[in-house]
Every structure is written in C-alpha cells, then in structure tokens.
Amino acid sequence: MIIEPVIKGVVARSAHPYGCQAAIEEQIRYVETQTAIVDGPKRVLILGASSGFGLAARIALTFGGAEAKTIGVSFERGPSEKGVGSAGYYNNLFFKEEAEKEGYTAINIDGDAFSSDVREKVVEAIETYFEGEVDLVIYSLATGVRPNPDTGEMWRSAIKPIGQSVTGAFISLETDEWVDTTLEPATDQEAEDTIKVMGGSDWESWIDTLINAESLAEGCKTIAFSYVGPESTHPIYLDGTLGRAKIDLHQTSHSLNLKLANFNGGAYATVCKALVTKASVFIPGLTPYLLALYQVMKEKGTHEGCIEQMQRLFTTKLYGQNKVPVDGERLIRIDDLELNEETQQAVSALLLDINQNNFKQLGDYQGFKQDFLKLNGFNFETVDYKKPININEFINL
Numbered sequence: 001m002i003i004e005p006v007i008k009g010v011v012a013r014s015a016h017p018y019g020c021q022a023a024i025e026e027q028i029r030y031v032e033t034q035t036a037i038v039d040g041p042k043r044v045l046i047l048g049a050s051s052g053f054g055l056a057a058r059i060a061l062t063f064g065g066a067e068a069k070t071i072g073v074s075f076e077r078g079p080s081e082k083g084v085g086s087a088g089y090y091n092n093l094f095f096k097e098e099a100e101k102e103g104y105t106a107i108n109i110d111g112d113a114f115s116s117d118v119r120e121k122v123v124e125a126i127e128t129y130f131e132g133e134v135d136l137v138i139y140s141l142a143t144g145v146r147p148n149p150d151t152g153e154m155w156r157s158a159i160k161p162i163g164q165s166v167t168g169a170f171i172s173l174e175t176d177e178w179v180d181t182t183l184e185p186a187t188d189q190e191a192e193d194t195i196k197v198m199g200g201s202d203w204e205s206w207i208d209t210l211i212n213a214e215s216l217a218e219g220c221k222t223i224a225f226s227y228v229g230p231e232s233t234h235p236i237y238l239d240g241t242l243g244r245a246k247i248d249l250h251q252t253s254h255s256l257n258l259k260l261a262n263f264n265g266g267a268y269a270t271v272c273k274a275l276v277t278k279a280s281v282f283i284p285g286l287t288p289y290l291l292a293l294y295q296v297m298k299e300k301g302t303h304e305g306c307i308e309q310m311q312r313l314f315t316t317k318l319y320g321q322n323k324v325p326v327d328g329e330r331l332i333r334i335d336d337l338e339l340n341e342e343t344q345q346a347v348s349a350l351l352l353d354i355n356q357n358n359f360k361q362l363g364d365y366q367g368f369k370q371d372f373l374k375l376n377g378f379n380f381e382t383v384d385y386k387k388p389i390n391i392n393e394f395i396n397l
C-alpha cells in the first residue's frame with residue numbers, strides 16, 4: 001500500500017514507517033555531532049518514550065554521549081485491519097533497531113503507564129536488564145485521560161481557562177484554516193480532573209513503586225517536563241487548567257526531591273520550550289503564539305526542537321555539573337532562549353499583526369506544518385513515498 005498523510009483536525013490518522021525511521025536517524029545524527037553528555041546515567045527509564053520530549057531524551061541519552069541502556073514505556077497503536085498504526089509504534093521499533101545495531105539495550109514496553117500491570121513489567125525489566133536499579137526516571141507522559149486507580153473510572157483533562165473565558169485561535173492542520181474560538185472557563189471539577197491527569201500524582205506513584213521495589217540506584221534522579229511560557233500565553237496555559245496541573249507537578253518535584261535525597265539523588269520539574277508535538281497542537285489558543293515564536297527564533301538562529309532541547313538539558317543542566325542549576329522555584333529552565341527578552345518583544349509585536357488572513361506569511365506556518373508532518377513520518381526528502389509498503393511486515397513486531 002501507499003501511505004499518505006491523513007489529518008483530521010489536529011490529529012494525524014496515518015503514519016509512514018520509513019519516515020519515522022528517517023526521523024529517528026536524523027535525531028541520532030544530530031546528537032552524535034554535538035557536545036557529548038558527561039557523567040550521564042547508564043540505566044534510564046522513560047515513561048512516554050515514543051514521541052516528543054521522551055523520545056528525544058531517549059535518543060540523546062543513548063547516542064549523545066551517555067551510552068545509556070533504556071526501558072521505554074508508551075501507549076501506541078500497531079498496524080491492523082483498522083489502520084497503519086501510530087507514529088510512536090514505528091518510532092519504538094526503529095529506535096530499538098538502531099540502538100541494538102550499536103550494542104545498546106533498548107526495551108520497549110507498550111501499555112497503559114497508569115496500570116499496575118505495566119508497573120510490574122517495568123520492575124521486572126529493571127531486574128532483568130538493569131541489574132535491578134535505575135539511574136534516571138524521565139516522566140514524559142502527555143495524555144487526556146487517566147483511570148482512577150480506585151474505581152477504574154476515567155478522569156478526563158480539559159484544556160480551559162480558569163475564572164474567565166478566553167478568546168484565541170487554533171489552526172486546523174487538516175484544512176490549513178485559522179479558526180477563532182472562545183473557550184469557556186473550566187468548572188472546578190474539570191480543573192481538578194486535569195490536575196489528576198497531567199499533575200504530579202502519577203509521577204509520585206511511579207517513584208513510590210520503584211522505591212518499594214528497591215529499584216532506585218544511589219544518585220538516582222527523576223525529571224518531568226513542564227511549560228511556563230510568556231505572559232501572552234498565560235490566560236490559556238499557566239493561569240488555566242494545564243497550568244494548575246503543572247504547578248501541581250512542580251510541587252510534586254519538591255516532595256520527590258526529599259524522597260530521593262535518601263538515595264543522594266534529586267527530582268526536578270524541567271521547563272521546556274513550546275514546540276509542535278502530538279500533544280501541544282491540541283492546546284487551543286497556543287498555535288498563533290507558536291507560529292510567531294518559530295518565526296522569530298528561526299530568524300535569530302535560536303530555534304530548537306525536542307532533540308536540541310534534550311541534548312542541551314543533559315549536557316548543561318542535569319549531568320556534568322557540580323550542582324544542577326535551578327531557578328528560584330527550583331525549576332530547571334531550558335526555556336531560556338524562548339523567554340529571551342528580545343525574542344519575546346519581537347513575538348509580541350508579531351502577534352499583534354498576525355490574523356486569519358496573513359498567518360501563513362507573517363508566522364512560520366510552513367515550519368509548523370512541516371514539523372507536524374515529520375512527527376508522523378512525512379516530508380522527509382530521503383523517503384520514497386511512492387514506493388508501496390507491505391504493512392504486514394510490521395505487525396506484531
């Protein structure tokens with residue numbers, strides 16, 4: 001079969017296996033040419049390893065100097081009669097292939113990271129492949145739902161402002177149209193449920209599981225990713241339901257830091273740059289900001305993708321330093337280039353002018369769309385998209 005991009009709204013319904021392979025190779029090539037990670041972790045567990053920041057972290061830690069063994073947990077769809085499967089499925093497959101080619105252990109565990117079954121599998125894999133202990137746990141899940149462990153009922157996150165409605169725009173990646181939208185404020189229940197899904201409680205429960213299983217090594221660190229953003233994004237992000245969840249995550253990092261002090265380790269919420277990922281295109285109101293940010297940062301030569309962010313995080317913040325550098329709230333900041341004053345002034349000025357008629361000219365819509373297509377294995381020059389693929393080859397791998 002020939003696989004073409006199929007997009008519904010902001011969701012990709014198809015993925016190209018060999019394009020996903022090209023994306024993995026591109027990221028490996030990048031980290032191999034950068035400053036190497038010094039004194040990095042040797043055994044790493046990544047929760048949410050199949051795309052975005054989690055995948056980039058896995059690639060950086062394996063190929064960017066640390067030579068880590070990795071266990072990657074993700075929730076992806078393989079090919080079936082229903083469809084070709086998700087990009088993350090192919091990312092897992094090809095990452096493992098590339099890692100094993102170079103002699104690195106790479107274990108993929110596909111399943112619901114909220115379940116006790118996956119927790120058991122991970123502890124078992126740590127026993128089997130990591131001599132029983134892990135040096136770094138990366139929490140990089142992004143999801144809209146989490147089952148309540150007591151009742152099995154689903155908590156659902158709602159990406160909404162709090163206290164007042166907010167008007168913004170999203171751009172349909174299906175039709176390339178700018179759609180103005182007004183988001184009504186979240187109810188208290190929606191805000192609470194979003195904290196349950198995207199806040200720190202599951203991160204904490206994972207670390208507790210690993211402590212109880214005696215799976216944490218001396219010096220073990222853990223990180224989870226957060227976003228803060230400039231003031232223009234606060235109504236929809238930091239002051240909204242997602243921001244509440246992130247503040248909860250920041251607070252969790254402090255309690256986990258106390259627990260990890262017993263292992264001479266540490267826990268850090270790491271604030272990253274706004275980027276196009278499967279998760280971020282869902283945030284209404286954020287897209288015009290992303291278009292302006294990409295435009296300005298590319299002009300200034302400071303633009304980074306997930307892989308650049310992760311390699312810089314591990315070389316300049318988390319490893320090879322006497323002390324992990326943090327801000328006044330004990331957050332690791334790798335969003336420094338995004339929040340650079342000059343950059344933000346230029347972004348704010350651009351945002352005043354960007355509208356539904358000119359967003360393709362004034363903002364970097366082309367770059368935004370291209371990144372989205374690449375996330376799903378499309379738009380790589382090295383891939384022959386006209387060549388038929390036998391999808392059965394990838395079933396049950």
Ligand code: NAI
Pocket residue numbers: 047048049050051052053054073074075076088111112113114140141142143225226227271272273274275276277278279280
């Ligand atoms: P992503 O959508 O690219 O990756 C999410 C990962 O979570 C995937 O590997 C997916 O398989 C996995 N996952 C989701 N539900 C799961 C489940 N139930 N069980 C197992 N695995 C599951 O997302 P992205 O953007 O890399 O987000 C990761 C973290 O980074 C999130 O906390 C997000 O808020 C944060 N972040 C993202 C930014 C952005 O602009 N994309 C900026 C700053 C922080």
